Amino acid sequence: MDTRNTDGNSVRDVIVIGAGQAGGPLASALASSGRRVTVIEQAHVGGTCVNEGCTPTKTMIASARVAYLARRSQDYGVHTGEVSVDFAQVQRRKDQVVEQFRSGSTDSLTSSGAELLMGRARFTGPRQIQVTLADGRQQDLQAPLVILNTGARPTWPDLPGLREVGALDSTSLLALKELPEHLVILGGGYIGLEFGQAFARFGSRVTVIEHGPRLAAREDPDVAEALQQALEQDGVTFMLETQALRAQRTDAGVELVVQGKDGEQTLRGSHLLVAAGRTPNTDDMGLAEAGIEVNDHGYIVVDGHLQTTAEGVYALGDVKGGPAFTHISYDDYRILRDALLHGKVRSTSDRPVPYTVFTDPQLARVGLSETEARKQNRPVRIYTLPMARVARAIETDETRGLMKAVVDDHTDQLLGATVLGLDGGEVLSVLEVAMMGGVTATQLREGVFSHPTLSESLNNLFMGTPVKVQPESTPA
Known part of the structure; x- marks a missing residue:
């Protein structure tokens, strides 16, 4: 039964905005406990991990590793013919795995009894949400408990010409139909390194532009150096201490003007990948209307128990900043689940933060x-x-x-x-x-x-x- 308050808002026990690796499982757990739960998802269930992150990229990386090992077969005394990559089949395999995982996440959510609304959510007041559905209709909801799990998206630097040249980010790169002849990557972080090695193994020429003096800046210098050597052995070219200045489109592809230790030069590639970090999905959500504070980078401010500055509102996963890993997002879910359903109190401050970068x-x-x-x-x-x-x-x-x-x-x-x-x-x-x-x-x-x-x-x-x-x- 749809209960409404005096303002005409439909009342729920819990509203979850974003069905990522924290929001989806938490919604299922709360719905299974008998609470009326509505989940609002703008794009697709499963979040970045299933749809644009871990699942598709690691599936493609597995194909790239097979190509690498096939080319090395003679090192093991195994002789094969010429190795070629059917990039369309690589993409089909990736899409099949993504669909399998996405469908599983959706089925798990809906079978719990949670209501799933596909649309965009915006706060109109404290714990009051207006949902613009995919068909344009609007629905007003209210709940004493609101969970935010809206994640993050690729960051686009303010670089002249970047958006006009048809540059790719980590999401649009996954939809490529053809293998790039020369992939230029702007950013030497973990995303750029994983993609760089994978496409080099597929057969692309790959150049990585990094403004810092070395790769993987958070790692020890000897570790970063060993990683760079491994990727160079696989055919990746690195330009360190190099700043991108502007980009422009040509008949042959993309030109990127950069400034490095040897002065200004122009790089020419068939494709340009922007791998310059992530931006939280907090803009245009009406957070100020709900009393929810964000920091200077747009991430939602939370305490050690994931509580925002607004009573009854919690933020989980990448949108709150900190380590942007799926397993951290999932542990956020467990912390809040245990607090809400089992009376167990745990803080984010006392957990380990492991991570693995799937280079090879x-x-x-x-x-x-x-x-x-x-x-x-x-x-x-x-x-x-x-x-x-x-x-x-x-x-x-x-x-x-x-x-x-x-x-x-x-x-x-x-x-x-x-x-x-x-x-x-x-x-x-x-x-x-x-x-x-x-x-x-x-x-x-x-x-x-x-x-x-x-x-x-x-x-x-x-x-x-x-x-x-x-x-x-x-x-x-």
Whole structure:
């Protein structure tokens, strides 16, 4: 039964705006508990991860890796014919996987009893929402509990000519029908690196423009250098400390004028990808009308329990800023679910934040890096092991990269780890579980792991001679 208040608004128990990896599961959980839940989604259920992020990109990266291994078959004593890539089939396979995941997310949501409205939501007052449906009709809703999970979108720099030249972002690139002859990528962050290596393996010429002095700025310099070397081996060209000035369209494609260490020059490519970060989807939502504050970058301000500055309104996932990872968004859901349904209080401040970049080799990290430990002036030991000394990596001829671990010199506890290597994300997960369980470096060194696995290399990592970092003394 549709209940209305004195203002004529339809009243719900919960309104969820955005059906991403936090909003969808939370709506399902609350609806299954008997609450009247309405979900408002502008584009598609599943959020960025399922539709434009993890699922499509990692599916394409898997195809690119097969092409890479096929070209390397002779290294393993296997002889094949000429390797070619059917890019249309790569895209069809990707689309099939996306549709499978999207349909599953939609079915899970609707089967819970939640109402799904496809349209755009805007606040008209505290916890009052006006929905403009896909057919143009409007519906006014109100609820004592509102959840925001609207995510983020690709950022477009204010660069002359950029939008006029038909440049692509990480979403529109996924819809390409033809393989780029020369893909120029503006931005050397994780998105640009994943796409750059994948398209190089598909057969495109790839040039990455990065304004900073090195790639992967949040990583230790030795890790970033090893990653760059691996991608260069796969055919990616990098131009560091280079600033894009303007873009223009030509009959042959796109021209990008850049300023670098060697002065101004013009790059010519068939396609231009903008990979310059993400912008939160908070504009034109009427947040001020609801008393919801955003920071200088447009991200919604929340406390450790995901509460916004407006009573009864919470924000989950990328829209609140912080680590923009699917697993963090999903954990946001669990934090709020447990608080609302089970009376369990947990904060976002006490959780680990692991991540994996799906380059090849994978780059995975959790906790402190060596650089961060040094900045904090902590007494630590740094253990490093090249993948070239890992038995499983040698056997599979996948020896690019290295492992690093940061260990407290007093307690022997693991404070952080980085794995750049074959299945680096899986090995990193073993180290994260060790951190969660308080397992010491000595216990990992003496642990019995099955041979020959990648995890067994943790014995060797902690058997090595560490670099000790001691706090600098403070003058009296």
